[in-house]
Amino acid sequence: MVHTTCPYCGVGCGIVAGPDGRGGASIEGDKEHPANRGRLCSKGAALGETLSLEDRLLYPEIDGRRVSWDTALDKVASGLREIIAKHGPDAVAFYVSGQLLTEDYYAANKLIKGFLGTANIDTNSRLCMASSVAGHKRAFGSDTVPGRYEDFEQADLVVLVGSNLAWCHPVLFQRLEAAKRERPQMKVVVIDPRRTETCDIADLHLALAPGSDVALFNALLVELKRRGVVASDFVEGHTNGLDAALAAAIGNVDVCDLPLGDVAIFFDWFCTTEKTVTLYSQGVNQSSAGTDKVNAILNCHLLTGRIGRLGTGPFSITGQPNAMGGREVGALSNTLAAHMDFALADVERVGRFWKSPRMASKPGLKAVDLFEAVGRGEIKAIWIMATNPVASLPNADAVRAALQSCELSIVSEAIRASDTVDACRVRLPALAWAEKDGTVTSSERSISRQRPFLPPPGEARQDWWILSQVARRLGHSAAFGWNGVADIFREHAALSAFENNGVRDFDIGEQAVIDDDAYEALQPFTWGKSRFFSDGAFYHPDRRARFVATPARAPLNAPDTERPLRLNTGRMRDQWHTMTRTGKSVRLAGHRAEPTVEMNPGDAATRGLQNGDIAEVASSWGRAALRVQLSDAMRPGEIFVPMHWTAQVSRAGRINGAVNPAVDPVSGQPELKHTPVDTMRIDVQWHGTILARRPIMLPDIAYWTRIKGSGFDAYLLAGEEPLAAARQKLSAAIRATNPGPWLDGEAGVGTVIGDGVLEAAMILGETRDETARDRLTPFMAMGRLTVEQRNVLLHGGDAADRGGEICACFGVSTASVTAAIAGGATSLDGVGAATKAGANCGSCRPEIRALLRAARTRQAA
Numbered sequence: 001m002v003h004t005t006c007p008y009c010g011v012g013c014g015i016v017a018g019p020d021g022r023g024g025a026s027i028e029g030d031k032e033h034p035a036n037r038g039r040l041c042s043k044g045a046a047l048g049e050t051l052s053l054e055d056r057l058l059y060p061e062i063d064g065r066r067v068s069w070d071t072a073l074d075k076v077a078s079g080l081r082e083i084i085a086k087h088g089p090d091a092v093a094f095y096v097s098g099q100l101l102t103e104d105y106y107a108a109n110k111l112i113k114g115f116l117g118t119a120n121i122d123t124n125s126r127l128c129m130a131s132s133v134a135g136h137k138r139a140f141g142s143d144t145v146p147g148r149y150e151d152f153e154q155a156d157l158v159v160l161v162g163s164n165l166a167w168c169h170p171v172l173f174q175r176l177e178a179a180k181r182e183r184p185q186m187k188v189v190v191i192d193p194r195r196t197e198t199c200d201i202a203d204l205h206l207a208l209a210p211g212s213d214v215a216l217f218n219a220l221l222v223e224l225k226r227r228g229v230v231a232s233d234f235v236e237g238h239t240n241g242l243d244a245a246l247a248a249a250i251g252n253v254d255v256c257d258l259p260l261g262d263v264a265i266f267f268d269w270f271c272t273t274e275k276t277v278t279l280y281s282q283g284v285n286q287s288s289a290g291t292d293k294v295n296a297i298l299n300c301h302l303l304t305g306r307i308g309r310l311g312t313g314p315f316s317i318t319g320q321p322n323a324m325g326g327r328e329v330g331a332l333s334n335t336l337a338a339h340m341d342f343a344l345a346d347v348e349r350v351g352r353f354w355k356s357p358r359m360a361s362k363p364g365l366k367a368v369d370l371f372e373a374v375g376r377g378e379i380k381a382i383w384i385m386a387t388n389p390v391a392s393l394p395n396a397d398a399v400r401a402a403l404q405s406c407e408l409s410i411v412s413e414a415i416r417a418s419d420t421v422d423a424c425r426v427r428l429p430a431l432a433w434a435e436k437d438g439t440v441t442s443s444e445r446s447i448s449r450q451r452p453f454l455p456p457p458g459e460a461r462q463d464w465w466i467l468s469q470v471a472r473r474l475g476h477s478a479a480f481g482w483n484g485v486a487d488i489f490r491e492h493a494a495l496s497a498f499e500n501n502g503v504r505d506f507d508i509g510e511q512a513v514i515d516d517d518a519y520e521a522l523q524p525f526t527w528g529k530s531r532f533f534s535d536g537a538f539y540h541p542d543r544r545a546r547f548v549a550t551p552a553r554a555p556l557n558a559p560d561t562e563r564p565l566r567l568n569t570g571r572m573r574d575q576w577h578t579m580t581r582t583g584k585s586v587r588l589a590g591h592r593a594e595p596t597v598e599m600n601p602g603d604a605a606t607r608g609l610q611n612g613d614i615a616e617v618a619s620s621w622g623r624a625a626l627r628v629q630l631s632d633a634m635r636p637g638e639i640f641v642p643m644h645w646t647a648q649v650s651r652a653g654r655i656n657g658a659v660n661p662a663v664d665p666v667s668g669q670p671e672l673k674h675t676p677v678d679t680m681r682i683d684v685q686w687h688g689t690i691l692a693r694r695p696i697m698l699p700d701i702a703y704w705t706r707i708k709g710s711g712f713d714a715y716l717l718a719g720e721e722p723l724a725a726a727r728q729k730l731s732a733a734i735r736a737t738n739p740g741p742w743l744d745g746e747a748g749v750g751t752v753i754g755d756g757v758l759e760a761a762m763i764l765g766e767t768r769d770e771t772a773r774d775r776l777t778p779f780m781a782m783g784r785l786t787v788e789q790r791n792v793l794l795h796g797g798d799a800a801d802r803g804g805e806i807c808a809c810f811g812v813s814t815a816s817v818t819a820a821i822a823g824g825a826t827s828l829d830g831v832g833a834a835t836k837a838g839a840n841c842g843s844c845r846p847e848i849r850a851l852l853r854a855a856r857t858r859q860a861a
């Protein structure tokens with residue numbers, strides 16, 4: 001059994017993995033780990049299904065041809081050397097990720113900032129928590145997350161701003177839910193334009209107008225002051241700038257478009273509840289006013305002195321498993337290692353510690369600008385590690401074009417099939433989660449080990465090794481002479497303490513002397529004080545915190561008559577980012593199978609759209625083709641599209657082609673939650689479903705998406721050509737890779753049955769047949785079909801509508817849960833006893849509760 005940490009979200013759950021000796025492993029929550037005490041969410045629980053070597057990049061490639069490591073590393077090193085010699089260090093760049101381990105992350109930063117001489121390294125954390133980093137620095141003088149998870153459990157008021165905790169940090173959500181059950185006086189407020197699953201436990205949901213958070217928190221600040229809810233000693237003794245912040249805060253809360261009664265309730269609770277935690281995430285950060293949103297929230301906590309004490313504080317929750325580790329190694333283009341930045345003394349200090357020959361002396365380009373510079377040919381070499389920018393950056397078509405035109409595009413990846421790998425010339429195979437070795441830091445500053453439990457496959461190597469091999473080829477053998485991750489960890493720890501003397505919050509100097517065995521056995525520990533700032537010791541030179549004046553302003557690109565809708569984007573419960581890993585799991589494919597556009601029924605009606613139609617979402621930057629899903633959880637005028645679908649798994653579900661590249665002026669974080677768009681019907685003539693054991697090269701059709709089944713792929717499709725023509729094209733495409741005779745049945749069914757076994761099946765029709773996939777799936781699991789089975793397949797039979805999967809752990813459909821409720825189950829436990837749904841990871845409990853509630857409402861009516 002190996003103790004390690006989940007590779008997905010920033011909660012940082014501990015996992016116990018038991019390798020089975022055949023490339024797989026059992027996965028369980030670690031009962032000893034402080035973050036989760038044995039719990040796992042649906043994604044964590046399904047990790048065992050993501051371990052196969054299918055789709056892995058296992059050998060280095062240049063221009064699509066396999067090469068040796070020596071050839072690949074020589075190519076990277078000589079390419080970087082020549083470009084720097086000709087055009088200077090700023091002509092090269094790295095783009096890295098909060099999914100690197102701290103040791104890998106440290107190595108990347110050291111190489112480019114200390115030895116290549118440029119700070120043109122940015123991380124996908126620019127898209128994730130750059131606004132929080134900037135807001136913290138403005139207020140505290142350091143990028144410090146003051147609190148702990150325990151604070152949510154101990155608070156009497158928890159305000160969730162722009163966070164869909166139920167889906168994005170499910171284990172923390174469960175902890176919060178349990179705490180609220182134990183202390184029902186605890187209140188939860190959700191501030192989000194959408195009604196999300198997180199609202200399930202909310203006492204109040206403020207569905208504010210998108211982008212209007214600053215106005216709301218400004219009004220709260222004024223109200224707190226008016227009612228005298230002020231920690232006067234704290235404010236006088238430890239802060240500056242209140243008057244200016246108050247002056248800027250005066251404004252109108254009307255822009256939030258909220259019922260004034262609800263605003264009054266929220267303000268009243270905030271004014272009267274000492275133990276208040278405000279947790280915030282991408283609805284705050286990913287905004288052209290992201291940094292101001294952060295400071296508007298921090299202002300309210302500073303005024304009330306609610307910071308750094310049990311059950312109080314602002315809490316920026318991080319998304320990626322090692323977003324915090326990235327902050328510690330200074331991976332943003334405007335930060336330096338160990339929570340330093342580009343002040344001259346810092347640059348000299350880090351240079352001295354690294355014995356650096358050419359230290360970068362100024363900040364580099366931020367992600368959006370960086371890729372624009374690649375596009376203009378100013379950056380001639382870019383090395384991408386552990387992130388998929390062709391799918392995840394805004395204005396993503398321009399990102400792809402930039403990479404395709406770049407002289408030297410390098411990608412280190414674990415997966416072969418990604419939109420970014422497709423666009424890069426040099427491809428370096430990286431180890432994946434189960435094979436990697438190092439540390440990560442969770443949202444609450446807890447450092448945990450990720451330990452390998454499977455052998456390295458093919459020729460894949462860990463990122464730090466790849467980086468140090470390139471560094472050695474560039475003549476830096478001494479500085480990159482590490483023998484393993486423990487060497488790097490000790491160096492990183494030593495730098496955090498180097499000439500620190502309490503000036504920098506991040507100091508893990510005591511770890512610099514641990515030996516390899518102690519590193520191997522390292523238990524999760526939290527760095528710094530248990531809680532920061534109750535003593536008022538901030539990190540500005542005068543040790544005082546700052547109130548920041550945050551005048552409210554409208555989002556940068558406003559809707560107009562041509563693009564009247566606002567496009568909001570974000571996450572689904574069971575997929576992780578660009579699906580390179582969660583997309584491998586059959587049970588995670590059940591929850592949401594397709595790239596959807598969620599919209600209010602009114603907006604749909606004015607556009608002639610109905611549930612299940614195919615629609616185009618178009619902005620000035622690009623377009624996507626998506627399945628329409630009507631939802632009264634959406635405000636009128638706003639649509640929501642998940643960020644997960646890529647060109648690998650869909651015709652045009654990659655929404656970031658359409659997302660605007662506007663950024664926050666302070667943090668450079670893109671406005672991913674707000675793009676003016678319009679949506680219109682694509683006039684499809686047919687809808688279809690295909691299940692096939694072997695991959696199909698699809699012809700050009702208006703809409704398709706591919707999802708995992710067990711032992712096959714499922715395709716959901718729709719097209720503009722006449723049905724008969726589509727039938728012909730598609731059956732030919734299926735037969736090209738799936739051998740056997742074609743057999744037509746009734747009701748649009750066509751099959752390939754080779755040697756009695758179903759190889760592929762297709763159902764096409766003029767209208768959408770939502771249950772087709774569920775009807776066909778059982779036949780793929782059968783061996784040779786009996787005559788009876790073949791008859792049911794071709795001529796119809798049991799056609800139960802399962803209504804999509806609700807519980808990923810036990811594969812329980814919505815229909816089964818509804819049946820259990822109709823059969824008398826009145827509670828979560830009742831549904832669990834009848835169907836097992838919700839009895840394992842619990843991620844689906846908000847959805848089950850919604851069905852229970854709906855049933856109760858129906859009964860009452």
Ligand SMILES: Nc1nc2c(c(=O)[nH]1)N[C@H]1C(S)=C(S)[C@@H](COP(=O)(O)OP(=O)(O)OC[C@H]3O[C@@H](n4cnc5c(=O)[nH]c(N)nc54)[C@H](O)[C@@H]3O)O[C@H]1N2
Pocket residue numbers: 009010043128161162163164165167168169191192193194196209210211212213281282283284287318319320568569570571572573574575576577673
């Ligand atoms: N299942 C799953 N979990 C994940 C991830 C994943 O890919 N899948 N990714 C991880 C990562 S890296 C991250 S960063 C986190 C993100 O976690 P979250 O930030 O919780 O997730 P998002 O869905 O991006 O956005 C949160 C909410 O912001 C709302 N929002 C949009 N505009 C506004 C606004 O103007 N004001 C307010 N107040 N709210 C607004 C959206 O409607 C959305 O519900 O999730 C982490 N966890």
Ligand SMILES: Nc1nc2c(c(=O)[nH]1)N[C@H]1C(S)=C(S)[C@@H](COP(=O)(O)OP(=O)(O)OC[C@H]3O[C@@H](n4cnc5c(=O)[nH]c(N)nc54)[C@H](O)[C@@H]3O)O[C@H]1N2
Pocket residue numbers: 097099100101124125127128129282286319320385386387388389391392393394412413414415418430431432433436463569570571576577578579580581643655656659672673
């Ligand atoms: N529209 C829209 N866009 C968004 C967001 C949004 O809310 N809306 N959210 C943004 C946010 S918060 C984030 S964090 C980003 C995430 O966006 P990305 O970082 O692009 O998403 P991932 O799919 O997690 O990409 C990680 C890649 O690293 C690979 N990988 C995994 N482990 C390793 C490793 O150890 N080494 C190497 N070299 N590769 C590895 C994986 O296979 C995968 O391809 O998306 C951002 N983009």
Ligand code: SF4
Pocket residue numbers: 006007008009010011012013036039040041042043044045168169170171172
């Ligand atoms: S909440 Fe889920 S995704 Fe996040 S760390 Fe825990 S198990 Fe992993």
Ligand SMILES: [Mo]
Pocket residue numbers: 127128129319320
């Ligand atoms: Mo993120």
